[in-house]
Amino acid sequence: MAERGFSVARLPGFSTIAIVVFVALYLPIITLVVYSFNAGQSVAVWEGFSLKWYVDAWANDAVKSATLRSLGIALCASIIATAAATMAALGTTRRKAFKGQTFIYVMINQPLMVPEIVTAVALLIFFASIKVATGYQGLGYLIIAHSAFCIPFAYLPIRARLEGMDLSLETAAADLYASSWQTFRRVTLPLLAPGIMAGAMLAFVISLDDVVITEFVKSGGQDTLPTYMLGQMRRALTPEVNAISSVLLALTVLLLTAFFLLTRKND
Amino acid sequence: MSAAEDAQAATATRNGWLLSAPALAILTFAAAGPLLIVLVYSFLTPGRYGNVEWALNFDGWIGILYTKDIFDETLKLADANMSIFWRSIKLSFLTTIITFAVGFPTAWFIATRPPKARALWLFLITIPFWTNLLIRTFAINEVIRNEGLMNTVLLWSGIISEPIRIIYTDTAVFIGMAYVYLPLMVLPLFASIDRFDMKLLEAGYDLYASRMQVLRRVILPIVKPGIVAGSILVFVPSLGAYVTPRVLGGGKNMMIGNFIELQFGQGRNWPLGAALSMTLLFVVMVALLFYVRAANGEKKNG
Amino acid sequence: MTEVTAVEARNAVKAFGQGEASVRALDDVSIKINKGEFFTLLGPSGCGKTTLLRLIAGFEMPTSGTILLEGADITYLPPNKRPVNTVFQSYALFPHLTVAQNIGFGLEMQGRPRAEVKATVDRMLALVKLEPMANRKTSQLSGGQQQRVALARALAPAPKVLLLDEPLSALDLKLRKEMQIELKRLQMETGITFVFVTHDQEEALTMSDRIGVMSAGKLQQIGTPREIYTKPVNRFVASFIGETNFLPARRDGDALRLGEGHLIELPAGVPEGRAVTVTVRPEQVRLVDASEAGAIPATVQSLVYFGTDTHCHMALADGTEVVARLQSSATGEAALAQGQKVAFRFAAGAVQVLED
Numbered sequence: 071m072a073e074r075g076f077s078v079a080r081l082p083g084f085s086t087i088a089i090v091v092f093v094a095l096y097l098p099i100i101t102l103v104v105y106s107f108n109a110g111q112s113v114a115v116w117e118g119f120s121l122k123w124y125v126d127a128w129a130n131d132a133v134k135s136a137t138l139r140s141l142g143i144a145l146c147a148s149i150i151a152t153a154a155a156t157m158a159a160l161g162t163t164r165r166k167a168f169k170g171q172t173f174i175y176v177m178i179n180q181p182l183m184v185p186e187i188v189t190a191v192a193l194l195i196f197f198a199s200i201k202v203a204t205g206y207q208g209l210g211y212l213i214i215a216h217s218a219f220c221i222p223f224a225y226l227p228i229r230a231r232l233e234g235m236d237l238s239l240e241t242a243a244a245d246l247y248a249s250s251w252q253t254f255r256r257v258t259l260p261l262l263a264p265g266i267m268a269g270a271m272l273a274f275v276i277s278l279d280d281v282v283i284t285e286f287v288k289s290g291g292q293d294t295l296p297t298y299m300l301g302q303m304r305r306a307l308t309p310e311v312n313a314i315s316s317v318l319l320a321l322t323v324l325l326l327t328a329f330f331l332l333t334r335k336n337d
Numbered sequence: 338m339s340a341a342e343d344a345q346a347a348t349a350t351r352n353g354w355l356l357s358a359p360a361l362a363i364l365t366f367a368a369a370g371p372l373l374i375v376l377v378y379s380f381l382t383p384g385r386y387g388n389v390e391w392a393l394n395f396d397g398w399i400g401i402l403y404t405k406d407i408f409d410e411t412l413k414l415a416d417a418n419m420s421i422f423w424r425s426i427k428l429s430f431l432t433t434i435i436t437f438a439v440g441f442p443t444a445w446f447i448a449t450r451p452p453k454a455r456a457l458w459l460f461l462i463t464i465p466f467w468t469n470l471l472i473r474t475f476a477i478n479e480v481i482r483n484e485g486l487m488n489t490v491l492l493w494s495g496i497i498s499e500p501i502r503i504i505y506t507d508t509a510v511f512i513g514m515a516y517v518y519l520p521l522m523v524l525p526l527f528a529s530i531d532r533f534d535m536k537l538l539e540a541g542y543d544l545y546a547s548r549m550q551v552l553r554r555v556i557l558p559i560v561k562p563g564i565v566a567g568s569i570l571v572f573v574p575s576l577g578a579y580v581t582p583r584v585l586g587g588g589k590n591m592m593i594g595n596f597i598e599l600q601f602g603q604g605r606n607w608p609l610g611a612a613l614s615m616t617l618l619f620v621v622m623v624a625l626l627f628y629v630r631a632a633n634g635e636k637k638n639g
Numbered sequence: 640m641t642e643v644t645a646v647e648a649r650n651a652v653k654a655f656g657q658g659e660a661s662v663r664a665l666d667d668v669s670i671k672i673n674k675g676e677f678f679t680l681l682g683p684s685g686c687g688k689t690t691l692l693r694l695i696a697g698f699e700m701p702t703s704g705t706i707l708l709e710g711a712d713i714t715y716l717p718p719n720k721r722p723v724n725t726v727f728q729s730y731a732l733f734p735h736l737t738v739a740q741n742i743g744f745g746l747e748m749q750g751r752p753r754a755e756v757k758a759t760v761d762r763m764l765a766l767v768k769l770e771p772m773a774n775r776k777t778s779q780l781s782g783g784q785q786q787r788v789a790l791a792r793a794l795a796p797a798p799k800v801l802l803l804d805e806p807l808s809a810l811d812l813k814l815r816k817e818m819q820i821e822l823k824r825l826q827m828e829t830g831i832t833f834v835f836v837t838h839d840q841e842e843a844l845t846m847s848d849r850i851g852v853m854s855a856g857k858l859q860q861i862g863t864p865r866e867i868y869t870k871p872v873n874r875f876v877a878s879f880i881g882e883t884n885f886l887p888a889r890r891d892g893d894a895l896r897l898g899e900g901h902l903i904e905l906p907a908g909v910p911e912g913r914a915v916t917v918t919v920r921p922e923q924v925r926l927v928d929a930s931e932a933g934a935i936p937a938t939v940q941s942l943v944y945f946g947t948d949t950h951c952h953m954a955l956a957d958g959t960e961v962v963a964r965l966q967s968s969a970t971g972e973a974a975l976a977q978g979q980k981v982a983f984r985f986a987a988g989a990v991q992v993l994e995d
Binding site: 080 | 358462471577625
C-alpha cells in the first residue's frame with residue numbers, strides 16, 4: 071500500500087473517532103480499577119494507594135461465600151453446557167441435513183434471541199412452582215438455568231472447530247481399520263479439544279457474569295458475586311465493590327487471553 | 338437411492354437427534370419450555386401475595402395499555418405505562434444510532450490496520466465485550482455520577498462551577514447503554530468490513546468518486562449485512578435492558594425490563610408481568626425476523 | 640500365465656440425488672484389476688474415477704452392482720473391515736500425531752502387538768527414507784515428505800490393494816517426477832496392487848501397467864499405455880491422451896478417401912459406404928516431396944515452435960486441418976513459411992479408425 075499520497079482506505083475523521091472511542095471505552099474501566107486502590111473511605115477523593123478494600127472484601131464472609139458460589143455454579147454449568155454442546159455439535163455438523171435439524175439449531179440458539187429478562191421471569195414462575203411442589207431450594211436451579219444459557223456459547227466455537235476439521239481425517243482413520251469409537255477417541259476428540267476448551271471457557275465467563283437470570287432464580291441466601299454487587303449498589307457505593315469488580319475484570323481478561331491464544335495457535 | 342443409502346440417512350437422523358438430546362432437554366427445561374408457562378400465566382388472575390390464581394382473566398393483557406378505575410371500573414389509557422414504553426423505544430433507538438455513528442468509524446479503523454496491529458485492536462474491543470455488564474455499568478457510573486470523574490475534572494479545571502447532575506436521568510441511562518452495548522455494534526461491523534475487498538475502493542476512486550461518494554455508494558451498501566446485524570445486536574438487548582436502567586436510572590426512570598420485574602416484586606401482578614414479557618418477546622421476534630429477511634435478501638442479491 | 644483378479648467391480652452404478660435431479664456418477668462400470676499390477680484410472684474431473692475408488696475403499700456404497708476383493712463380495716463391508724488402504728489427495732495426515740504414530744495408526748487399530756507395530760513402522764520409515772523424521776509432527780514436513788508419510792501409512796498394514804487418489808496433484812512438477820519414479824519403485828518392491836487415480840495423462844502413461852480411461856461415468860477403454868495411445872477406440876480416448884488429428888473419411892473400394900479428396904491405404908475394419916472418423920497422431924505425419932506416391936498436397940497455415948519440435952498446421956484443399964509434429968533440427972523448419980504449398984504422408988499403420 072502506498073504510504074505517501076492518496077490512501078484509498080482512509081476516511082476523514084474515522085481514526086480520530088476510533089481513538090476517542092477506545093479512550094471512552096477504557097477510561098471508565100481504568101477509573102474503576104484505580105479507585106479500588108484508594109486508601110480513603112470516599113469513592114470520589116484520592117487519598118493514596120492502599121490494598122485496604124481488597125483485604126476488606128476478602129474478610130467479608132458474604133463476599134467470600136458469594137465468590138465460592140459463583141465459581142461453583144460457573145464450574146458446574148460450564149461442564150454441563152460444554153458436554154451437552156459438544157454432543158449437539160457432533161450431532162448437527164458435518165452430516166447431510168436431516169429432519170428437524172433447523173429446529174435443533176433454533177433451540178440451541180434460543181437463549182441468544184430471547185431477552186434475558188423474559189427468560190428470567192419464565193424461570194422464576196416455573197421454578198417457583200417446582201420449589202413449592204418438591205420443597206427443594208438448593209443451587210440446582212441456578213446450575214441448570216446457567217447450563218441452559220451457556221449452551222449456545224459453548225456450542226459456537228466447538229461447531230466452528232468441527233466445521234473447519236478435515237473430513238478426510240476421519241475417513242482415513244476408518245480406512246486404517248479404526249472402529250467408529252476408535253476414530254472418535256483417537257482422531258476426532260484430540261482434534262476437537264481446543265474447540266471444547268474454548269467453548270468451556272466462554273461458558274464459564276458467561277455464567278460468572280450473569281446478573282438478571284440469577285437475580286430472579288436464586289432463593290434466599292444464594293447470592294452470587296454479581297447479584298451481591300447489585301445489592302450493594304442499591305445502598306451506598308463502596309470501594310469494596312470496585313475491588314471485587316477489578317478482580318472479576320482481571321479474571322475475565324485472563325480467560326479471554328487464554329481463549330485467544332488457544333484459538334489462534336490452531337489457525 | 339438404494340436400501341443401504343436409506344439406512345444411512347435414517348442412522349444420520351437418529352444420531353443427530355440422539356446426540357442433541359441432552360442439550361435439547363436442558364434447554365427445554367430451563368429456557369424454552371418455561372416461556373410457554375409465561376404465556377399461560379398471562380391469562381390468569383393475580384394472587385393476593387404474588388403468584389396467580391387459576392382463573393381465566395384478560396386483565397394482564399388489558400393492563401399493558403389501560404388502567405382500571407378503582408371505583409367505576411372504566412378503562413383509561415395508562416400514562417405511566419405509556420411513558421415507560423416510550424422511554425424504552427426512544428432510548429433503544431438512540432442507543433442503536435449513536436453506537437452505529439461511532440462504532441462504524443471504529444470498526445473501519447480496526448479493519449484497516451496492518452494484520453498484527455489489527456489483532457491487538459480487535460482484542461481491545463473484545464475485552465469490554467466479554468466483561469461483566471454490571472461491572473461496565475459501575476465503571477460508567479464512576480465517570481458520570483455527581484462526584485464522578487467527569488465532574489471532578491470539569492470542576493477542577495474551572496469549566497463548570499456546579500456539578501452536572503445527569504445521574505438518575507434518561508441521559509444517564511442513554512450514556513450507559515451506549516457505553517455497554519457499543520462492542521456489540523463494533524464486532525459485526527468489523528466482521529463485514531474485514532471481508533470487504535479494498536480493491537473496490539480503488540475502483541471507486543478510479544471512476545472519479547469522492548471519499549463521501551465512495552462511503553455512501555460503495556462501502557455502506559456492501560457492509561449492510563454487518564450494519565443490520567450490529568443494529569439488531571444493540572437494539573434487542575437495549576429494549577430488554579434491566580441492569581443499566583436500574584443502576585443509572587435510579588428506580589424512577591424505568592424501562593420495560595424494570596417494569597416487568599416490578600410486577601413480580603412489589604407490584605405483585607404476575608399476569609401483567611407475564612403479558613409484558615410476552616409483548617417484549619414478540620417485539621424482539623419481529624425485529625429478528627426483519628434481520629433474517631434482510632440477511633437472506635442480501636444473500637440472494639450477492 | 641493366468642492373471643489373478645485382485646479387485647473387481649461388476650455393473651457398478653452410483654447415482655447422487657434423487658428422481659429427476661439424480662446424476663449417475665458411475666454408470667454400469669465393470670472392471671477387473673489384476674493382482675500385483677499398477678492400474679490407473681484416468682479421466683477428466685467428474686468422470687467418476689474417484690467415485691469408483693471410493694466404492695472400492697468402502698467410503699461409499701454403490702446404488703447397484705457389486706465390488707469384489709479376491710473373489711469375495713465386499714460391497715457393503717465398512718472401510719475399517721476392508722484390507723484396502725487409501726492415499727488421500729490431501730494426504731489426511733493426523734495433525735496431532737507424529738510421523739511414526741501416523742504410520743503405526745492402522746496396525747494399532749488392528750490390535751497388532753506393540754513390537755510388531757514398531758518393527759513395521761521402522762521398516763516403512765526406511766522404505767520411504769524418512770527415518771530421521773520419525774518423531775516430527777506432520778505439519779513440520781515438506782509437501783513431498785508428507786506424501787511419503789501418507790504412502791507409508793497406507794502401506795504399513797500391508798493391504799491387498801492400495802488406492803491412490805490423485806496423490807501427486809499437490810506437488811510441484813519436479814517433485815512430481817521424482818515421486819512417479821518412487822511410486823513405481825514402491826509398487827515393484829512391495830508387489831501390492833496399486834489402483835491409481837489421475838487426470839494427468841502423462842502420469843498415467845509413464846507409470847501404469849494398464850490404464851482404464853473413464854468419461855461421463857463410463858469406462859471408455861482399458862489397455863496398456865501403448866494400446867491406449869496407439870489404438871484409441873473412440874474420439875474421447877484419442878483426444879484425451881496426447882494430441883491428434885481427426886479426419887472424416889469414407890471407404891472407397893480398396894482405399895480410404897479423406898473428406899472429398901485423397902485416397903490413402905485402407906486400414907482394417909472399415910465397412911463399405913459408411914462415413915467414419917480416423918485419427919492420426921501429429922508425429923505420424925511426415926512432410927514429403929509432392930511428387931512422391933500418395934503424397935497429399937496442403938498449405939501451411941501456421942507454425943508453432945515448441946523447442947524440441949515444431950507444430951505445422953496445414954489445410955487440405957477442402958479446408959480439413961491437419962497438424963504435423965516436426966522434430967526440430969539445426970536447419971529443418973527454417974525452410975517452411977506460412978502460405979507455402981507442401982505435401983505430406985501418414986506413416987504406415989498410423990491411421991486408426993474410431994468407433995464413433
